[in-house]
Amino acid sequence: MTATAASPIILRTTGVSKMFGKFVALNNISAEFERGVITSIIGPNGAGKSTYFNLLSGAFRPTTGKVEFEGHDVTNVAQHRFAHLGIAKSFQITNIFPHLTVHENVRVGLQAFVSRYDIWRPRSTVPGLAERADELLALVGLKDRRARRARDLAHGEQRALEIGMALAADPRLLLLDEPTAGMSPEETRVMMDLIVRLASERTVILVEHKMKLVMGISRRVLVLHHGELLAQGTPAEVRQNEQVKRVYLGQREH
Incomplete structure (x- = not known):
């Protein structure tokens, strides 16, 4: 079935593989991601x-295979076009403007999506940008930090700020790579609560290595191992999968 805006499937990969020289990083992965839910991708x-x-x-x-978003083949679409399609991402390494204020960081993200036709008007003067930036900061729990320099935020707050910047695109799909990397247990709990709130209005796919944590917030889980799809299903199904148990046997869960 082809995914559409009304389809329960928002993203699909069909037989995707990725090679770097002779090294096979991914091998023939086919998976579907449901709209409006949290899906976690885990593995050693x-x-x-x-x-x-x-x-x-x-x-x-991909070296081979196909990626589809809402029924459209995006395999060869340039990366900078993804945000305009409705896909936003936050990478494992925090990507913010450290010398700007928290509010300015989000406003810069918003300005990137303002029409470019009025070339004589500074985008920073476009009505509503400051207010929308405050709304996004409130959503990610940083409104009371709006005047601080981004470099002065705690690590967890910087990750939340980066997500706020990603939300400036008003994405239907939010991709998060290791959103809790380097966080304290308290920061991790705050981030997980934020992800759950964000998922109430959009689809969230996250890559994580903290298996116990993602099991508590995900509706579906994909398990990768040696570049292959080892298992997929609900958290309960994955938890009971014998192959998954063997892969994680003796490994310390975070």
């Missing part, structure tokens, strides 16, 4: 999670 280090994320976000093109 080196499983291919980040490579798969890069394929989903347009940063990499």
Whole structure:
């Protein structure tokens, strides 16, 4: 079935593989991602999670296979077009403007989507940008930090700010790569609560290595191992999968 805006499937990969020289990073992965839910991609280090994320976000093109978003083939679409299609992403390495204020960071993200036809008018003067920036900061829990320099935020707050910047595109699909990387347990809980709130209005796909945490917030889970799709299903189904148990046997869960 072809995915459309009304379809329960928002994103699909069909037989995608990725090779770097002779190294097979991903091998023949076919998966469907449901609209309006949280799907987590997990697996041990080196499983291919980040490579798969890069394929989903347009940063990499598959060596073979196809990626579809809302029924449209986006396999060869340039990465910078993804935001205009309705896909936003937040990478594992925080990507903010450290010398700008928190509010200015989000406003810059909003300005990128203002019409460019009025070339004589500074985008920063377009009505509503400041107000919308405040709305996004409130959504990610940073409105009371709006005047601080981004560099002065705690690590977890910087990750939340980056997500706020990604939301400036008003995406229907939000991709998050290791959103809790480097966070304290308290920061991790705050981030997970934020992801759940965000998923009430959009589809969220996240790559994570903290298996116990994602099991609590995800409706579906994909498990990668050695570049292949080992298992997929509900958290309960994945938790009971014998192959998944063997892969994680003896590994310390975070």
